[in-house]
Amino acid sequence: MSDEKLGTPVPGWVAPQPPDGGALVGRYARLDRFNPERHVPGLYAAYAGHDALWDYMPVGPFPDQPALAEWVQAAAPVTDPMLYAITDLETGQIGGQASFLRIDPASGAIEVGFICYGPALQRTRAATEAMVLMMGWAFGAGYRRYEWKCNALNLASRRAAQRLGLSYEGIFRQATVVKGRNRDTAWFACIDSEWPMLKAAYDTWLAPDNFDAEGRQRRSLSALTAPVLVARDPALHP
Secondary structure, eight states, rough: OGGTTTTOOOOOOOOOOOOOOEEEEEEEEEEEEHHHHHHHHHHHHHHOGGGGGGTTSSSSOSSSHHHHHHHHHHHTTTTSEEEEEETTTTTTTEEEEEEEEEETTTEEEEEEEEEOTTTTTTSSSHHHHHHHHHHHHHHTTTEEEEEEEEEETTTHHHHHHTTTTTTEEEEEEEEEEETTEEEEHHHHHEEGGGGHHHHHHHHHSGGGBBBBBTBBBSOOOOHHHGGGGGGGGGGOOO
């Protein structure tokens, strides 16, 4: 049988290590592994009064701070998903969360998920840099594939994945049941060979000179990452 029918060789492949939970720090954002004592008040302040943030999440909304604290307490020691609180370094406020999950070192695949941004974090440089820091850690650690999956009805999440330069890979129909409802799952991913181009796009977008005195971007991230996409989400381009 020819090599072409067996797949591309991966010489010297060594499985990467799982995330160690260390802090991820950039110019605008800092991610720290969930710590109930340190993070619950800030997370609750970020989410309070915004129950719709949890519409597509497998948990929440939380009616009060003790309910959120109970979930954070249970989630904090879990290593998959490994949850992080996100601090906006420009304001000093905790604004949301994200996680590594479905961590598969043997295949070199890792997913980002459990993303929930309070309104104050949304559409900020910290919000974008948080995702860049997580992706950068994954490829720096030796992962080959970085995945983003979301409810197919969640167009905001689908836009966010494509804006970051993750390519659309299709819909898994009736993938699961969440909160008693069917969930079709939209898949996006990027791979290690795309990381250098993506990193250059992120560096350009996050550079201080990409923003005017009022904080408006001069070049959009979508435009910078578009050349990396191998497939676009048809739901975003009717």
